[in-house]
Amino acid sequence: MRVRLYKLLIKSFIGPFIGTFFVALFLFLMQTIWKYLEDLVGKGLELSVIFEFIFYFAIHLIPMALPLAILLSSIMVFGNLAERYELVAIKSAGVSLLKAMRPMFLISFTLAVAAFFTANYLIPKANLSWGALLYDVTKKKPAMNIVDNVFFKDIDGYQIRVGKKHEDGQTIENILIYVDDKKNGGNNNILIAEKGKMAISEDQQYMTLNLINGKRYQELVDNPNYHTTMPHNTMAFESYNLTLDLSELAFNRTDKERFSEDQRMMNVEQLEIRIDSLTRYIHKKKNSLYRYMDPYFIVASDTLDIQDTGVVARFEYLLNYHSKSKQPLISSISDSKTRGILKSKFPKPLTKEEREKLTTKSSNGSLPTINEREQIIERALQTANNVKRISSNNLDDSSSQREQRARYLVEWHRKFTLAVSCILLFFIGAPLGAIIKKGGFGLPLVISLLLFILYYVVTIFGEKLAKQGVLPPVLGMWLALMVFFPLAIFLTYKASRDSQLFSADAYKRTIKLLTPKWAKGYLDKK
Template identity: 25%
Template structure:
């Protein structure tokens, strides 16, 4: 009667968990992983550190000697301009400068004060990349605009991630499993076709003459001329190598497809196994609240943590063994539920009966029964019940015992 409200609440939680894991979690995984992928490709924020050469902006190398954080003023600025693709053909130095980003973060505008710009000029005729001269420009103010497109977050199409098992709902997972079976059938069909093509025997060059002799030839090759034997052997060796290569490639493809199929079937079973775990934990936790009556809330919390850790270890190991094909997919995914469910039934039965199996007297009774079982399994126990064995033991062991313990 006490469990009825909790069972009703757990059923609601189980249904909610099933819906979330089947439809909402795949959609959120698609959004999350696509965003994480784009963030990983994103360049870090552009910052200038005094005394360091910064190469974050494409085709530019920037160095500053000092920086005033309060006024955003830069001192002793050096810029290596590689936009022409000719190396260090342009070099700009400035006594000071300022750096301001545009409101949209697309460009960085730098204003340099009191400096010199050095630039190499190249010939267009004759030898390419031949330096023709140098240009030195003194300036009071020079403006630079840097493109920060590489620092902007560019979103990838979500369709690129939609085939992963974490992004598929129930129907899509089942369709993915069926499609993998179709791919495996196509691979086997192509492999069989190529093998038949490789082992097909061309008999058009054989003579129609009938061999007339008393003894059969020792080898088929002996029926051919010597100059053709090498060609035949090389052709057979090449066909064998080709079949071996095709077999290895087909096995590799089938192994990958089998692994992909197991991964998707694991994810399909997980959408049912995790909601079912809610019911299992209900019938583990609720009976413990009535069985363990001492120690306040500390003991139930510790026991709950132990069961939770055990469940996670079983789930992780079961999934790993299912992926590696050590266990079947069904067994690997449902392993924690299969282990915890009998314990949940036992605890529920204990809580609704008067057996009081968790009392000290019960454990002491079980321990004595275990010791009696060990004694019953001992062969010496049954030998001692034989009178002849007792007389033999007393006659031969008595003097030895009296020598060891003379005062007894």
């Protein structure tokens, strides 16, 4: 009997899941494809290219459609079972809610494993193909589409306007062509013709214009007297052939390997290699900066950690410290001089003779002159500026590498959070459907959309904080799951206890129990 029940539950889950998955995928696809509609329309792309673009983009949207489909289908299935009292019959047969959820949990677990392999292998390859195709589509110029009385400027070096284009697509009238000569200052050659014929080669690489009854004007900008006399040539013709290169209008494919270094195009193994490489690079830069800065911060081997920076306090500290040792701190200073230093907090002003001594070297050459001191200060400032510049560049480089490492870590965790979200949202949807006791696409759809939007917002919020370095990547990417995990436990517990969480009658009964006796009569009238 239990096997039959499990088969029934599995069949009731698979149908709504497949339907909701493709509906959600289609809605997400239609909602986001509008951003790229301008790049796809009006460029003469083949239908195969457009369908290929949509196919790769649909695979890119699987991480959004799959969790929503699991959430909505689980709410619908258990809502239908509860609404038709089938769930009550199942429980009366000795099968608890958790046991009834077991077969669909196995399906959700299978979907989670499939989601991981999809995110790890299929989606990176689809992203690589889609990214290269998107680059090629955006770079492609519009197709050869000449409209009446509108200049066509997408052929490099030419601006073409026709007064009338016949229905055969080849015969044209009132033709005006500017030939852009960039070396000689712009549009110096002009072609005018009464009518003509357009012919495009079979390989779509060239177009030949056969102009009839026209003139060609050419300004002689190389003439020394050009700016005074404006010399030019005029040539009349009965027939003139002009061949245009259309290769730049063709759709060319770019090598996919150009985009392979993007984190969205990598699987777990490739991401781990990049993360390890960046981690070692950051540590190397950090150690090299320490080695570079170390000579500029020399500390004596006998330097003590003195907390107070005052002169008297430091001297007292040294006296107290060395009084415990066998050797005196200063043996050449008499007690009277020492007491004098300790009594005075401020140094005595220099006399005139002492100030004059500082401007010249002493007899033994121990004091530098003012010029020498200025040179010393200047060299010190130069050294400090060099240290500041090198350390700043080093820190900027390390910061950019940390940001790149954070993006790799975010993508690494994304592949696992997708799989876990499939299981977590099932444990939210199944008990929630049993509690609300509503099936179909009405209330379950509204609730699932609200929950999914909240989940998606928290996911994007955590991802942004992780990429900006505000949160560790592991915390930012798992933030939404940590927020929704207590909700899953709460709903599963309430559903297993047959809690009337969304029942208005239950809340009314609770309010009546908490209402004083004198107010109950008033509430009963209401």
